Amino acid sequence: MQFKEVIGNEDLIPRLVRMVDGARTGHSLMFVEKDGYGALPLVMALIQYMVCQSVSRGNDSCGVCPSCRKVSAMMHPDVHFAFPVNVTAKSSQTKKPLSGSFMQDWRRLYGENPYFTEPDLYAALGIADKVGVISVAEAREILDSLSLKSYEGGGKYMVVWLPERMNAEAANRLLKMVEEPTPDTYFFFITHAPERVISTIRSRSQIIRLYPVRPEKLAEWLTVSKGIPKAEAAVYARISGGSPGLALGMASGDSASQVYLPVLERMLDNVVSGDLPALLEGNEPILALGREKQKGLCLYAEDFLRKMMMRGRGLERIADVLPSEADAVARFATLFQERFYERAFKAFEEARTCVESNVNAKMVFCNLVNILFALYNTKI
Template identity: 30%
Template sequence: MLFKEIIGQQEVKGKLLSLVREDRTPHAMMLFGPEGTGKLALALAMTQYLACNDRQEDDACGVCPSCIKFGKLVHPDLHFVVPVLKTGSMTAPPVSDDYAVEWREALLTDLYLTESQWYESLGAENKQGIINVRESENIIRKLAFKPYESDYRMVVIWLPEKMNQPAANKLLKLIEEPPEKTLILMVSEHTNKILPTILSRTQLFHVPPISGADLREGLMKLGQADQQQIEDAVLRANGNMSTALQTLRQDDVERQHFELFTELMRLSYARDIVQINGWVERVAGMGRERQKQVIDYSLRLLRENFILNMENDSLNYMSAKESEFSRKFSPFIHEGNVHALAETFTLAGNHIEANGNARIILMDLSIRVIRLLMQKATAAN
């Protein structure tokens, strides 16, 4: 991965390049920020730059033997740690090496890969991955060896917030005192879920949402959509490249999220419990990751409708289809119910993530939505 291939993030790129050029590369780093901002791509670009045999001023050469191996994600000094789960007839706790082929395929297909897309590629969207203590032992063993071809041993830990307590504790000493010429590069979306003792041992780099101008330019280079589709994608994305790409693809999952949200809002407004029960059964029959995606999508559209109701169009990030629905629906999302609605959907998402009974959670959510949509705007005064 080359820095020039990454959309936007010029400031972050400059900081990472300076660390390598000035020989100030820390032994443990954390790239953190929202989903779809290019954190993982930046981590790959930095490791490739660090190992490049013909390093340029502002990027790796892209053609040396080291860069070619990085381009295929097969360099012997680059290791990955990602959340994994048991599939098939597996009995032992799984580690990332068990899914090395699947990981390379998924990442080379989409460098803005999301957690849910990763699980879907494994055919296990109804489960949640973790990073277990066996994985930590694996990392410690790998980093004990000398580098094979480059000056550094490098490990990229994607979503370290998925480490369970024993795994995190096992890594503490390694992160604090790693072998010489070692780079531990973590890529996180929820630093609040990481042990403070791990955070304090890493150098933190915030990766913000991609600017609208950079997103627009990056999507235009893809050449797969007309100008109006690109504008819709930029508005919908709010700095998230993964969301922008989904919007352009107009895939079935994205359409289904929109249809499920609008259906729930209409049925709740009509107080049609019988039809709501059918909605609950359909969503409960989906995988857990898909259920979480529906909740996240709903939270985003609730926010957009509230902003629209406040007549602040400059802060709206919706596609044309979403905007058409929201012009009629937004008056029902106001200061009297927006906070309670957001808390209700967030709580449902937390309960789903904690493996609660989806039918009970979703029916409770629906009943709460009925009550909240009945509230008037003056309720907050």
């Protein structure tokens, strides 16, 4: 991956280049992004620039030398990766699966789409129904990898994707290495939730924030690089919030609306009809989704409610409603009053937090639908 291949954040790239050229690269960099913004390809382009044997200083890596080719293929022996994993059928021989057991899946996913999202990764690893974690065993593996000499005589590079998935014990094991790294050792943390990264690691890292890609830039990239028709690309670019990863997911047909809209429609229809038994029965498909998709449903519902509220206020032109959602948003916007939304938002947010905290899903969603039922039918 070269800098010229990275979509968006054009103002950030010269800053990174100057940092490397001036020998001012911190030993710990934390890239803060929203899902799908592209921090991983940017980090890979940065590492490739750092190891390139024929680098064009002030510009870009050559992209063709042996070191560049190895980084591009995620096969460089001095570039290591850690990311959230969990037990699957193929890792059932151990209760402590490590990133190394999934490297083939990781490389394949990156090769297909460097802008993959967290749900994309879990689907590729076969853990879509679980929460990925970076364990204490993984932290030990990171320390072991970085304690070895560099294979190619240069630096050692550790990419930690979603350090917020580390528990406190795992993060504390890494802390000493982050505080006192061996020479030419670099950490690259990529986070979607910096506030959930242990503060001692966060405070010792240089924070680099990524920003959404401009809609017109993203639409052009979707059309030129991915062959998506201009009209569709413009819609995906706008609705994705400037996230290449989310836009690609929408374009591939794997959008949240296809997964969650039928479930949410059934829930809201049962709320409106006042059919509490059917509402409770409708939780069964939700319980079968797995925790990550249950969180995704709550996030989608919050966004859907926002679109309903804006439609009710006559602001549908700026509500960013997907074509597949238009009929449902229009229908429900006429059925719910303004006072419903604030408490419903809070109910879905609390449900998402409970799922994240591993509270029993049946209790969480029974409580959720009871709240929605009471909000609508008793006009609380």
